Amino acid sequence: MWGIKLHHRAEISLSRQIFLSLKERILTGQMSQGEALPSTRELAKSLGVSRNTVCAAYDTLLTEGFLVSRQGAPTRVAQGLHIEHRQAFRTESLPTQRKKPLVWWDFKTGQPDLSHFPWQLWRQMLRQAAENLPADQLGYSGPKGYEPLCQEIARWLLRSRSMEVKAEDVFITAGATQALHLLTGLLYQEGQAFALESPSHPAIHTMAASKGYPLHWMPVDQQGADIGALTGKAISAVYVTPSHQFPLGGILPADRRAALIRLAVKNNFYIIEDDYDSEFRYSGSPVSPIYSMDCSQVVYVGTFSKTLFPALRLGFAVLPKALQAKWKHARTFTDVQNPILEQAALAEFLHKRKLDKHVRRMRQLYGEKRKLLLRSVKGAFGSSVHPWGDVSGLHLALQFPGREFGEQFVRDSRQAGIKAVPLARYCPSQTNHKDKLLLGYGHLSPGQILEGIKALRQLLEKTGLFSPA
Structure with missing residues (x-):
């Protein structure tokens, strides 16, 4: 019926x-x-x-x-319920996409080696957090974050960076990306640009540009950003990666840091310091952050994506007092707070110095991988290829003088099962640094590094981008 x-x-x-x-x-x-x-x-x-x-x-x-x-x-x-269903909007049929070739040698950047993470210990700490957290911690706790975690991060920064930070100034985020998203909104001043490194990670300039904010680019050399490019400019905030410039790898020297601080104080703007992987420095101690020179105009942003694992989605920002009320308001009406179990587990992980131990172990492993990669590059290409950057991080920038890596190279490399990104993709016009490739190595095994560089040389010979002497 x-x-x-x-x-x-x-x-x-x-x-x-x-x-x-x-x-x-x-x-x-x-x-x-x-x-x-x-x-x-x-x-x-x-x-x-x-x-x-x-x-x-x-x-x-x-x-x-x-x-x-x-x-x-x-x-x-009832009356008035009939809806005239129109035919769904039809687009012209697209050509059948070819199946993407398999990638056997993936030199993607920023990927930690997860095979050495102490998963059993982490699961144990998650269980303890679920069993021990009081009921009042399972409600809305507010936008600042789990206070014991803020305290442990302050202690971790003192141990690992010699930074004297108060727990009350530490705010938990869903990774560094969320911190940058909030900061672009908080720091923008009408008609004044965000100053960014060129080249740089696309996250913050994508966020700022999507909101219609003007951008000003600072050229980067082997020592980091050219602070002189800011002279006479109306600036909302300056974004820098001074301890390990992404992607070229330089360390911003003290004189440039001091000049940046003087400009920030004089012109009343904030410096966003993104310290994304300085734990992994393979010669000497970690580089001191700008925050340690003068914290009044600096927002220090950190993440646990590289030291632990990306899916954790936990990071933090150390905020000057003047920004904290605005931050709390913005975060409250964005997503309120981070999941509590992961915060409690991380607080215990830090408290028991398990992160210290894990970082020491991974620093040694990554350092060995870096040496192997450099030896492999030298063996494959000789002295014709020049690595850029300090002895830090999970990637290398390789310069092939006189060569250019464009979209044709990207297509050819994918067909060959190789993922290696031209560094020009991180430049606003994609016209600078066309002779450089970016190779991430943290997640690769020694065998993958050796075979990957061998495959890369074969590809470059085949495409005419490298000729043996």
């Missing part, structure tokens, strides 16, 4: 099936407004179900306004 077909073994209840079927017929005009429905007894008999099942369906239709009912009169379809 009424074209209703019931499926007795379906996941959806029979009453819900009746409701959905009648609703569809009302909206499409198969049942006209004002049309009377059969009695619940009649419809139940015709469908072979109990009257209560039909009553439940009718009640839902009445509640949502699809039917109207008056005592002593039949139940009828």
Whole structure:
């Protein structure tokens, strides 16, 4: 009856099936407004179900306004419900996409080696957090973050960076990306540009540009950003990666740092210091952050994506007092807070010095991989290729003087099963540094590094981008 077909073994209840079927017929005009429905007894008999099942369906239709009912009169379809269904917008048929070739040698950047992470210990700490967290911590805790974690991060920064930070100034984020997203909104001043390194990571300039904020680019050399490019410019904030410039790898020297601080104080703008992987320095101690020179105009942003694992989505920002109220407001109406279990587990991980131990171990492993990669590059290309950057991080920039790596190289490398990114992609115009490739190595095994560089040389010989002497 009424074209209703019931499926007795379906996941959806029979009453819900009746409701959905009648609703569809009302909206499409198969049942006209004002049309009377059969009695619940009649419809139940015709469908072979109990009257209560039909009553439940009718009640839902009445509640949502699809039917109207008056005592002593039949139940009828409500007025004004017919929706003219138009044919879905059709685009021109696209050519069938070819299946993407497999990538055997993936030199992507910023990827830690997760095979050495102490997963069993981490799971144990997650269980302890679930068992020990008091009930009042499972509600809305606010935008600052789990306070014990803020305290442990302050202690971690003192141990690892010699930074004297108060826990009250530490704010937990969903990774560095969220911190940068919030900061672009908080720090923008009408008509004044965000100053960014060129080349740089696309995250912050994508966020700023998507909001319509003007950008000003600072050229980068082997020592980092050219601070002189800021002279006379109206600036909202300056974004820098001074401890290990991304992607060229230089360290911003003290005189440039001091010049940047003087400009920030004089012109009343903030410096966003992104310290994304300085734990992994393979010669000497970690580089001191700008924050340690003068914290009044610096927002220090850190993340645990490289030291632990990216899916954790935990980072932090150390905020000057003047920004904290605005930050709390913005974060409250963005996503309120981070998941509490991961924060509590990380606080314990830091408290028991497990992160210290893990970083020491990974620093040694990554340092060995870096040496192997450099030896492999020298063996494959000789002295014709020049590595850029300090002895830090999880990637290398390699310069091939006189060569250019463009989109054709990207296509050729993918076909060869290699993922190696031209560094020009990180430049705003993609016209600078065209002779450089970016190779990440942290996640690769020694065998993958050796075979990957061998495959890269074969590709460059084949495409005419390298000729053996």
